[in-house]
Amino acid sequence: MTDNNRVIIFDTTLRDGEQSPGASMTREEKLRIAKQLEKMQVDVIEAGFAIASPGDFASVKAIADTIKDSTVCSLSRALDADIDRAGEALVNANSGRIHTFIATSPIHMKYKLQMDPDKVVEQAVYAVKRARNLISDVEFSLEDASRSELDFMCRIIEKVIDAGARTINIPDTVGYAVPEEFGHTIQQLLQRIPNADKAVFSVHCHNDLGLAVANSLAAVSAGARQVECTINGLGERAGNASLEEVVMALRTRQDVLGLHTGINTTQIVPASRLVSSVTGFPVQPNKAIVGANAFAHESGIHQDGVLKHRETYEIMTAQDVGWNANKMVMGKHSGRSAFRARLEELGTTFESDAELNTAFARFKDLADKKHEIFDEDLQALVSDTRASHYEKFKLSSLSVTSQTGEVPVAKVTVVVSDAEHTAEAEGSGPVDAAFKAIASLVGSDASLELYSVNAITSGTDSQGEVTVRLEKGGRIVNGLGADTDIIIASAKAYIHALNMLESTEEKAHPQV
Numbered sequence: 366m367t368d369n370n371r372v373i374i375f376d377t378t379l380r381d382g383e384q385s386p387g388a389s390m391t392r393e394e395k396l397r398i399a400k401q402l403e404k405m406q407v408d409v410i411e412a413g414f415a416i417a418s419p420g421d422f423a424s425v426k427a428i429a430d431t432i433k434d435s436t437v438c439s440l441s442r443a444l445d446a447d448i449d450r451a452g453e454a455l456v457n458a459n460s461g462r463i464h465t466f467i468a469t470s471p472i473h474m475k476y477k478l479q480m481d482p483d484k485v486v487e488q489a490v491y492a493v494k495r496a497r498n499l500i501s502d503v504e505f506s507l508e509d510a511s512r513s514e515l516d517f518m519c520r521i522i523e524k525v526i527d528a529g530a531r532t533i534n535i536p537d538t539v540g541y542a543v544p545e546e547f548g549h550t551i552q553q554l555l556q557r558i559p560n561a562d563k564a565v566f567s568v569h570c571h572n573d574l575g576l577a578v579a580n581s582l583a584a585v586s587a588g589a590r591q592v593e594c595t596i597n598g599l600g601e602r603a604g605n606a607s608l609e610e611v612v613m614a615l616r617t618r619q620d621v622l623g624l625h626t627g628i629n630t631t632q633i634v635p636a637s638r639l640v641s642s643v644t645g646f647p648v649q650p651n652k653a654i655v656g657a658n659a660f661a662h663e664s665g666i667h668q669d670g671v672l673k674h675r676e677t678y679e680i681m682t683a684q685d686v687g688w689n690a691n692k693m694v695m696g697k698h699s700g701r702s703a704f705r706a707r708l709e710e711l712g713t714t715f716e717s718d719a720e721l722n723t724a725f726a727r728f729k730d731l732a733d734k735k736h737e738i739f740d741e742d743l744q745a746l747v748s749d750t751r752a753s754h755y756e757k758f759k760l761s762s763l764s765v766t767s768q769t770g771e772v773p774v775a776k777v778t779v780v781v782s783d784a785e786h787t788a789e790a791e792g793s794g795p796v797d798a799a800f801k802a803i804a805s806l807v808g809s810d811a812s813l814e815l816y817s818v819n820a821i822t823s824g825t826d827s828q829g830e831v832t833v834r835l836e837k838g839g840r841i842v843n844g845l846g847a848d849t850d851i852i853i854a855s856a857k858a859y860i861h862a863l864n865m866l867e868s869t870e871e872k873a874h875p876q877v
């Protein structure tokens with residue numbers, strides 16, 4: 366029994382996606398992506414345009430020879446040589462499709478093809494018949510359909526269905542359509558073409574006005590049952606409808622649209638990553654579904670909501686589309702709930718609300734200076750808050766000298782207050798000069814030699830933040846230092862960490 370609500374997903378990343386300037390792929394790269402598309406249970410993989418080059422022929426052939434669970438398709442113009450080449454590439458396909466096309470808009474017929482409409486109909490019918498002689502699954506596209514006349518489309522479609530086309534694709538080739546109009550076109554075609562029920566109607570929308578997904582959804586609502594789309598929305602100019610958005614919109618709003626696909630959505634993020642790494646086209650962070658921020662929350666009010674009940678700010682789960690989890694990003698918009706929750710995950714609980722509030726105030730100060738606050742920063746902040754009550758070592762002065770063309774030299778003076786003496790030490794190197802200097806100072810205390818130092822630096826030339834991680838006897842503490850000079854920031858961080866170690870040691874062995 367056929368499922369009338371099932372939408373066929375036709376992925377054209379390897380054909381239209383590859384037409385993006387700079388996105389050309391080798392045969393091996395295309396094969397890797399095709400395998401991932403098969404794993405994702407894409408219904409049809411358009412593997413390329415066999416006549417375009419010997420390399421593209423080899424790619425389509427390799428994919429057709431390998432892929433078993435998805436239909437493999439090659440594009441061809443309505444020309445003998447193109448159709449035959451496509452057929453040749455698909456000869457071993459478990460399930461193959463020839464996709465032939467010709468433009469039907471007045472502007473394309475007149476200026477590009479330089480053919481009159483009757484000739485276009487004749488060539489389309491001829492091409493479909495020739496393809497049907499090679500393969501049973503033939504798709505026909507009316508290039509630039511959204512700028513074509515409805516009566517002419519009805520005429521040509523009826524004829525190509527009679528000639529054996531099993532899928533009729535209505536492309537919005539130049540991304541000109543708007544959803545209501547495009548849905549209406551599909552509905553009119555289905556209603557007016559007498560043999561429309563003998564073919565699946567498909568759409569192929571470009572994103573020149575950012576409407577590719579909206580137009581695709583309007584089309585399926587009007588009765589289309591195949592959507593042509595690409596991973597990450599790759600494709601000519603502004604790209605094609607993005608597969609991940611179409612699939613997740615159908616799934617998430619099944620209540621309204623009443624449709625579904627056969628896609629294994631957990632393979633979406635791996636597919637997106639693969640396409641991005643192969644093409645070198647980064648995915649913008651705010652891209653729906655597959656962008657790094659698609660399931661990330663930085664705002665305190667949102668974080669608080671998500672922590673209380675995830676659905677307050679998420680309409681899908683990160684896991685459903687292949688992320689490991691959603692993400693709480695700590696930044697200047699974050700609030701206490703997320704701050705506390707993240708630190709608890711890191712193993713730090715606050716002893717009082719006062720302690721939380723002090724650490725949170727320091728966090729807001731730091732967040733005003735820094736784009737993103739990392740776990741190390743958070744741990745350092747808490748260490749710092751706790752150490753501030755116990756300051757054994759104090760940085761009383763620090764001078765940095767640097768000479769052009771040479772490694773800067775830091776001269777550090779540190780006062781160790783409990784011993785009530787001043788020690789001076791010197792170090793060199795752009796960032797760790799201060800560490801060396803202070804290490805040589807405290808080196809007189811044999812136990813301190815056990816410390817290991819890890820510096821995590823961030824910030825710009827004018828504003829540096831340094832986190833130093835110290836370890837002693839299995840205890841790890843973090844110190845945070847911030848200054849306009851990275852070396853001074855390093856020294857502050859180191860001293861804070863030392864104070865923290867001393868303070869926790871004091872707690873374990875209180876002096877009476």
Ligand SMILES: CC(=O)SCCNC(=O)CCNC(=O)[C@H](O)C(C)(C)COP(=O)(O)OP(=O)(O)OC[C@H]1O[C@@H](n2cnc3c(N)ncnc32)[C@H](O)[C@@H]1OP(=O)(O)O
Nearest residue numbers: 384414416417418441442443444466467468477478508538
């Ligand atoms: C909307 C789309 O995405 S359509 C697909 C676009 N993709 C590509 O073009 C990528 C691959 N293309 C190619 O490698 C080359 O263009 C080839 C191999 C297909 C053709 O190369 P050439 O023979 O040198 O032709 P060229 O690209 O210069 O021009 C296209 C020709 O095809 C004709 N043509 C365009 N579409 C069709 C069609 N559907 N059916 C028949 N002829 C067509 C044009 O009118 C033009 O013919 P002309 O040379 O007689 O004026």
Ligand SMILES: CC(C)C(=O)C(=O)O
Nearest residue numbers: 466506508509536538
């Ligand atoms: C070849 C066709 C389907 C196409 O890519 C378009 O019209 O955009």
Ligand SMILES: [Mn+2]
Nearest residue numbers: 381538569601
């Ligand atoms: Mn296209």
